[in-house]
Amino acid sequence: MTTTSRAVRRKSRPAAPPDPARPFLPTTEQIRLLDPAGTPLPAHPDYPAPPVETLVELYRRMVLGRRFDLQATALTKQGRLAVYPSARGQEACQVGAILALRDEDWVFPTYRESMALTARGIDPVEVLTLLRGDWHCGYDPAVRRTAPQCTPLATQCVHAAGLAYGEAYQGRDTVALAFLGDGATSEGDFHEGVNFAAVFKAPVVYFIQNNEYAISVPLSRQTAAPSLAYKGVGYGVPSERVDGNDPAAVLAVLTRAVAHARAGHGPFLVEAHTYRMEPHTNADDAARYRDADEVASWQDRDPVVRLETYLRDRGALDDTTVARVAAQAEEYAAALRERMHDKPTVDPLTLFDHVYAEPTPQLVEQREQVRAELAADQEGAG
Amino acid sequence: MAGMTMAKALNAALADAMLDDDRVVVFGEDVGQLGGVFRITDGLAARFGDKRCFDTPLAEAGIVGFAVGLAMSGLRPVVELQFDAFGYPAFEQIASHVAKLRNRTRSALTAPIVIRIPYAGGIGGVEHHCDSSEAYYAHTPGLKVVTPATVADAYSLLRSAIDDPDPVIFLEPKKLYFASAEAQLPARTEPFGRAVVRRPGTDATLVAYGPAVPVALAAAEAAQAEGRDLEVVDVRTIVPFDDSTIAASVRKTGRCVVVHEAQGFAGVGAEIAARVQERCFHSLHAPVLRVAGLDIPYPAPMLEHTHLPSVDRVLDTVARLQWDDQPDERWVTVG
Numbered sequence: 001m002t003t004t005s006r007a008v009r010r011k012s013r014p015a016a017p018p019d020p021a022r023p024f025l026p027t028t029e030q031i032r033l034l035d036p037a038g039t040p041l042p043a044h045p046d047y048p049a050p051p052v053e054t055l056v057e058l059y060r061r062m063v064l065g066r067r068f069d070l071q072a073t074a075l076t077k078q079g080r081l082a083v084y085p086s087a088r089g090q091e092a093c094q095v096g097a098i099l100a101l102r103d104e105d106w107v108f109p110t111y112r113e114s115m116a117l118t119a120r121g122i123d124p125v126e127v128l129t130l131l132r133g134d135w136h137c138g139y140d141p142a143v144r145r146t147a148p149q150c151t152p153l154a155t156q157c158v159h160a161a162g163l164a165y166g167e168a169y170q171g172r173d174t175v176a177l178a179f180l181g182d183g184a185t186s187e188g189d190f191h192e193g194v195n196f197a198a199v200f201k202a203p204v205v206y207f208i209q210n211n212e213y214a215i216s217v218p219l220s221r222q223t224a225a226p227s228l229a230y231k232g233v234g235y236g237v238p239s240e241r242v243d244g245n246d247p248a249a250v251l252a253v254l255t256r257a258v259a260h261a262r263a264g265h266g267p268f269l270v271e272a273h274t275y276r277m278e279p280h281t282n283a284d285d286a287a288r289y290r291d292a293d294e295v296a297s298w299q300d301r302d303p304v305v306r307l308e309t310y311l312r313d314r315g316a317l318d319d320t321t322v323a324r325v326a327a328q329a330e331e332y333a334a335a336l337r338e339r340m341h342d343k344p345t346v347d348p349l350t351l352f353d354h355v356y357a358e359p360t361p362q363l364v365e366q367r368e369q370v371r372a373e374l375a376a377d378q379e380g381a382g
Numbered sequence: 383m384a385g386m387t388m389a390k391a392l393n394a395a396l397a398d399a400m401l402d403d404d405r406v407v408v409f410g411e412d413v414g415q416l417g418g419v420f421r422i423t424d425g426l427a428a429r430f431g432d433k434r435c436f437d438t439p440l441a442e443a444g445i446v447g448f449a450v451g452l453a454m455s456g457l458r459p460v461v462e463l464q465f466d467a468f469g470y471p472a473f474e475q476i477a478s479h480v481a482k483l484r485n486r487t488r489s490a491l492t493a494p495i496v497i498r499i500p501y502a503g504g505i506g507g508v509e510h511h512c513d514s515s516e517a518y519y520a521h522t523p524g525l526k527v528v529t530p531a532t533v534a535d536a537y538s539l540l541r542s543a544i545d546d547p548d549p550v551i552f553l554e555p556k557k558l559y560f561a562s563a564e565a566q567l568p569a570r571t572e573p574f575g576r577a578v579v580r581r582p583g584t585d586a587t588l589v590a591y592g593p594a595v596p597v598a599l600a601a602a603e604a605a606q607a608e609g610r611d612l613e614v615v616d617v618r619t620i621v622p623f624d625d626s627t628i629a630a631s632v633r634k635t636g637r638c639v640v641v642h643e644a645q646g647f648a649g650v651g652a653e654i655a656a657r658v659q660e661r662c663f664h665s666l667h668a669p670v671l672r673v674a675g676l677d678i679p680y681p682a683p684m685l686e687h688t689h690l691p692s693v694d695r696v697l698d699t700v701a702r703l704q705w706d707d708q709p710d711e712r713w714v715t716v717g
């Protein structure tokens with residue numbers, strides 16, 4: 001075959017039709033604005049770096065978030081919390097997502113998002129109520145525009161679609177951001193939620209924190225797709241992949257995703273590649289499924305250090321500010337420790353208060369029985 | 383109004399609720415243009431627009447979960463799950479979210495959602511189209527479970543369900559959809575939590591709900607000819623359950639048979655029998671008996687008549703209520 005004939009053949013071939021999936025596909029490389037050492041990469045055409053003041057605030061909340069997380073893990077050791085799923089290592093995602101939103105936007109968190117909720121300004125004691133065990137949800141979800149932390153995997157994905165659609169239906173420009181993990185993308189409700197949001201053009205951002213594991217099960221058991229961001233394409237949902245340990249990139253990508261949703265273009269899906277440094281919860285033994293080298297390799301990609309280095313190099317952060325933020329974090333943890341010290345009082349009679357708006361006659365009877373038992377116990381004790 | 387049917391009454395209830403409250407939205411599979419496979423939503427999309435009544439993707443967990451989100455935003459969703467057995471994919475959303483949202487959030491968020499489900503058999507439907515799934519829902523605290531047996535109740539209970547601050551599983555007996563009856567709409571009947579005596583009697587109480595109510599009434603008519611005067615109580619709302627009306631009836635008659643289509647084992651009839659026995663022990667002349675579906679997967683159409691409670695089976699069971707003060711032979715073991 002001569003070069004001429006090849007050129008002729010190429011010319012005569014009809015132009016390939018544009019790939020209709022193209023606008024929905026993620027980039028092959030994760031979006032990254034800072035390299036792992038904190039050095040800025042060349043400006044990204046689609047994702048301008050967030051303003052430096054915002055990045056300083058992101059840094060501050062990440063430091064507080066990490067300190068909160070360490071404190072919560074310590075509280076499990078002291079028996080103050082029943083269980084705690086740590087997000088250490090995922091600070092860029094937990095806090096970046098919150099900074100991309102407005103206060104009126106809705107968040108649909110999972111059990112993993114305690115740090116995100118404190119970053120949202122929710123009282124840490126109220127965030128930990130679920131895990132301390134005095135009720136299922138400690139904060140007021142209606143006031144905080146934050147659904148109760150969701151444990152049945154991916155079920156919140158459909159609620160976010162409904163909430164976002166309902167808000168738009170009533171003329172409000174609220175965005176809903178649903179957090180989920182890599183494992184949860186295998187659940188049916190994830191797919192139903194993304195599809196509902198797409199069909200009804202609901203302003204939802206689906207934010208997958210791919211931390212490589214679902215308890216012990218690695219990502220390779222969840223999907224054969226090139227990345228989790230490919231999950232959006234089949235639903236006609238634009239999707240993006242981001243380095244989940246690059247705080248600037250996470251914030252930039254989510255900011256664009258939120259803007260896309262708010263502008264009425266429907267849902268957007270983001271996969272952030274990150275890593276959880278702690279076991280699944282304090283009750284898990286991660287050594288059974290991953291080795292120390294793997295964990296150590298992620299130590300070098302620490303999102304807090306990465307952002308701190310970048311901001312210092314830019315002259316946006318100095319020793320004084322770093323020390324001040326560290327002191328704030330210590331104060332935050334000390335106050336939390338103090339407030340979590342005493343066991344909360346629980347009232348068994350409240351068990352009957354929130355089953356129905358009006359208790360059924362059967363619940364009234366059962367309440368009376370428990371009340372009598374408690375009274376008898378008191379008498380016995382007294 | 384003669385020629386009224388339960389299907390038309392349900393349709394009217396939806397339309398009137400949508401008219402009265404613009405937060406009410408209706409959605410599900412085929413409920414828009416088509417008006418639902420049983421035509422219960424007929425004309426709603428045309429009348430109220432396709433934002434108030436709309437088709438969804440075919441995904442039941444999605445439908446119910448979407449309703450949860452809509453309720454969180456302040457709307458009053460009424461969803462249709464096309465058939466009883468096709469509600470199962472939504473069960474996680476129903477049991478873990480719809481039923482618990484109020485409780486988890488100490489009433490900060492609530493789920494005033496109506497989940498309409500055409501249910502039960504007797505229509506010659508093939509498998510997966512005839513289940514009586516009420517026990518699954520009745521076993522889940524936080525849900526109300528309602529099933530009408532009359533045209534007026536269909537209208538009134540559905541209006542009450544839509545107005546209710548809590549989630550309601552609204553089970554519509556398919557078998558009764560198109561039977562015509564006298565009814566004046568808009569009817570308002572007894573509220574939730576009240577059972578109703580459909581036929582007064584003195585000798586024994588038949589407790590039934592939904593599609594079993596006409597069977598119990600027919601049995602009572604037939605028993606009359608045999609010289610027994612049976613009272614029929616329609617439960618109407620399985621949750622909240624009306625212990626007092628039922629106990630009052632059994633205290634009066636001294637005998638009780640519970641009739642329902644669902645499989646008997648661990649069914650709602652077992653709960654009712656236990657409750658009656660707890661409350662009426664000293665008035666009972668015989669154990670509380672049940673006529674329920676057999677403990678088998680719902681059978682193929684040509685065999686469903688063997689499975690379903692029939693007038694004859696109810697009469698045979700009534701005959702076993704120790705009228706001659708002799709122990710029930712069925713339970714007497716020798717040796």
Ligand SMILES: Cc1ncc(C[n+]2csc(CCOP(=O)(O)OP(=O)(O)O)c2C)c(N)n1
Binds near residue numbers: 151152214
């Ligand atoms: C429907 C359901 N199945 C199983 C579980 C038990 N479970 C809790 S967390 C978890 C792993 C989830 O992994 P992933 O989605 O990756 O989130 P991560 O915990 O890593 O943040 C499992 C299996 C559950 N909560 N819900």
Ligand SMILES: [Mg+2]
Binds near residue numbers: 183209211212
């Ligand atoms: Mg994971």
